[in-house]
Amino acid sequence: MIVHKIQNFMNAGLLVSPWLAGVGKRSRFDDDIFEYLDGQAQSIIDMQWTEQMQTMAFGENLPIPDRIPRTALYEIAASTAVWIAHEETGTPEVTFEFADQALQRMRSYYQTHGLPALVEVYVIATRYENYQAIAYYRDMPERxxxxxxxxRPWVDYSLQDELVIGVLTGNMSIRMDGERRVVSLTNQGHANLIEITAALEQSGYLDQRVRILHVSRFNSAIVLEETVHKMAPDWIPQRAAFVNWSGIEPGMRVLEIGCGDGLLTIDGGLADRIGPMGSLIAVDPSMGMLSRARLKLQESTRKWVQFMKAGAEALPFESGSFDAVVGAAFLHLTDIPKALKEVRRVTRDGGIVSAFNILPIEMDAPFFADWMAPLIDLAKQNGRKEPKNFFISAISIEQEFAKAGIRVEKTEMLASRFLYWWPRENVNVAVRGLGWAQEELATIPWAAREELIDLLEEHGEDVCRRYSQENRVLRFPMQMIRGVID
Known part of the structure; x- marks a missing residue:
């Protein structure tokens, strides 16, 4: 039941604390918007929250402070407003318009599914953050x-009530460790964490959180174009080669998915390949990336190119609209089955689907294994040989093409160099920006994640002193794949 509630919550476009997923540690509200959202949350609770709802959400025997239902509504509305701002403008700056949109999404959800369901999803999500942190630190100082x-560094209120509830339910315990009071999970608490994690995984909540991370990182321009080009000198020439290999011909109607800042569209020559007798629509879910791509377009005379905001899983085009669909380094950031199903739908019969994909990194390069040792250690603690990340194998991609009804015509493998010559810049781009191993980092609390990334930067400086530049080059395996719609 809770899995369906979480899925309905996500389908309604609602979020809990997107700050955790990379938007930032604090919202960008002015005081008036904060007071507006807080007042709206309080008003809804005052007018609609009943004792029966309290029992439905929390059970019969648990005393629940009045703050928690109100806080649940405020934090959901605030989180959703920040994410709407990201979706609409590429920044986390919240306006009253975005606040109202968030409130409307929230009202639509609880009018259909009930206020108790809304509060229950909030409680599950925040309990996950609490229990995950206690499990990681084992004994967390009570303070x-x-x-x-x-x-949860984004909250501006005490979590005392949540601690009390955790103790009353038997999931947490408090004891003395020397002169300190520390909080621990009980055996029941550990079992409850496993159940919550399973529900969040099954519902897609945790995957969604990582996808939000990637979009918000790109929106925030952490991946700076000149820095990436410096570190990955093969990216533009390989994309240009991919355009020639892809089967795209002048005059075609083409859709590019995951266009980013126009690296394939403009720099890689896709627009010029299609030419003025054809048309190119390039889409991306990141408004920040699209803004930078549009700047490139303004500097050219390519009138046949249009940039639009859209995700691969829900393309706003009629079936059979395009002669070809193409994209570079985008599949791994999507729900691949949904994305390819949409790609298949919008491509005409006989049309082409071509993708340029980053494959799983081989971690046997001595310098890289040394540099990433803190992340590798984390993976081992989580029962994995190496850090979990979003890349998928060439065979898996071919299988997904076939499942979607896209007949694979040909594939080609190549390698792309990534220069690990700048310790802090490399970590900032690869981990904070491009989001490598974010799935692994998502298994630990916010502060521990930030500390581990800082440690990677510091450790990288030591690695760069011990390995020569020529021995600090990582070769990313890449795949070009081309299919046809029969």
Whole structure:
């Protein structure tokens, strides 16, 4: 039941604390918007929240402070407003318009599914953050838990009530460790964390959180174009080669998915390949990336190119609209089955589907294994040989093409160099920006994640002193794949 509630919550476009997924540690509200959202949350609770709803959400025997239902509504509305701002403008700056849109999404959800369901999803999501953090630190100082600095730094209220509820339900315990009071999970708490994690995984909530991370990173321009080009000198020439290999011909109607800042569209020559007798629509879910791509377009005379905001899983085009669909380094950031189903739908019979894909990184390069040792250690603690990440194998991609009804015509493998010559810039781009191993980092609390990334930067400086530049080049395996719609 809870899995369906979470899925309905996500389908309604609602979020809990997108700050955790990379938007930032604090919202960008002015005081008037904060007071507006907080007042709206309080008004809804005052007018609609009943004792029966309290029992439905929390059970019969648990005393629940009045703050929690109101806080649930405020934090959901605020989180959703920040994400709407990201979707609409590429920044986390919230306006009253975005606040109203968030409130409307929330009202639509609880009018259909009920206020208790809304509060219950909030409780599950925040309980996951709390229990995950306690499990990671094992014994968390009580004061640190109450302040939330280690795991929920975006909140501006005490977590004392949540600690009390955790103890009353038997999921948490408090004991003395020397002169400190520390919070631990009980055996029941560990079992509850496993159940919550399973529900969040099954519903797609945790995957969605990582996808939000990637979009918000790109929106925030952490991946700076000149820095990426410096570190990955093969990216533009390989994309230009991919355009020639892809089967795209002048005059075609083409859709590019995951266009980013126009690296394939403009720099890689896709627009010029199609030419003025054809048309190119390039889409991306990141408004920040699209803004930078449009700047490139303004500097040219390519009137046949149009940039639009859209995700691969829900393309706003009629079936059979395009002669070809193409994209570079985008599949791994999508729900691949949904994305390819949409790609198949919008491509005409006989049309072409071509993709340029980043494959899983081989971690046997001595310098790289040394540099990423802190992440590798984390993976081992989580029962994995190496860090979990979003890349998928060439065979898996071919299988997904076939499942979607796209007949694979040909594939080609190549390697792309990534120069690990600048310790802090490399980590900032690869981990914070491009989001490599974010799936692994998502298994630990916010503060621990930030500390580990800082450690990678520091450790990288030591690695760069011990390995020569020529021995600090990582070769990413890449795949070009071309299919046809029969």
């Amino acid at each position: 640190q838990f109450i302040l939330g600095h280690l795991h």
